[in-house]
Amino acid sequence: MINEEDYSEPRCPLCIDGYKKDAPSSRIPVARVIAKADEYFSRNDYAGAERHFLYWIDEAKAGGDKSGEFAVYNELMGLYRKTARRDDALKSAEETMRLIGEMGIENEIAAGTAYVNAGTVYKTFELYEKAYELFKKAERIYIPALGKSDGRLGAMYNNMALVAVDLKKYGEAREMYKSALEIMRGAENGELEMAITYLNMVDLVAKEKGLLDGAEEVATYFLFAQKLLDTKSVPRDGYYAFVCEKCADTFGYYGYFDYQADLLKRAKDIYERS
DSSP states (O other): OOOGGGTOOOOOOSOOGGGOSSOOSSOOOHHHHHHHHHHHHHTTOHHHHHHHHHHHHHHHHHTTOHHHHHHHHHHHHHHHHHTTOHHHHHHHHHHHHHHHHHHTOTTSHHHHHHHHHHHHHHHHTTOHHHHHHHHHHHHHHHHHHHOTTOHHHHHHHHHHHHHHHHTTOHHHHHHHHHHHHHHHHTSTTTHHHHHHHHHHHHHHHHHHTOTTTTHHHHHHHHHHHHHHHTOTTSOOSHHHHHHHHHHHHHHHHTTOHHHHHHHHHHHHHHHHHO
């Protein structure tokens, strides 16, 4: 299965200073911090990205910039999740939740994004009930604040459905995937997110029905995912390369070895050009 967070980290809204009780003595340049981190990620340089984030967390703390600290911790917990550093990822998630309380932004979109990020961390390390609780918190914020056609809500449904499958809530998971597909269908370059969702639905069918009884449905979802990944209008950038790598694992697991190799080659070609 593939977490949406594995290929596209949600970005925290940057303009949250108005929710803070105390003005910082200095602010870190959050947008530039994230842009620089993206350069590290495009080269798969996770060690460099970690050093970068830790430096700016220290700078944010020194300047009393809680919003900056909050934004960087959101990014850092995603990095630790990707690199399977359980204790560091959970600590970063806890720090992010602490800052939400200190800033008093529990019902703001920024908190919703953080709940999604933290929920994905807890899901990765098999703390499913806690993850589901955080996704439900995000849903309660996102629906009234964003509306039902926002891509962030679609990404959240995709990830919450993964947790629902882990909890054997198969009917709920299917409805969440349908919602995610409907939202992403109208999003710019939404083909990659839709491909991810169809591959996740393969895992749902395998667990709910078994591969024998669900064979026809599984084959259909693989076909849909392949067509979406092959869409020529989708930019062949670092984002696309990362999605290809993650999708390749699922294709290979279910025996689509030729297409797995093709996706891995696409990703390698992109990284070598970067």
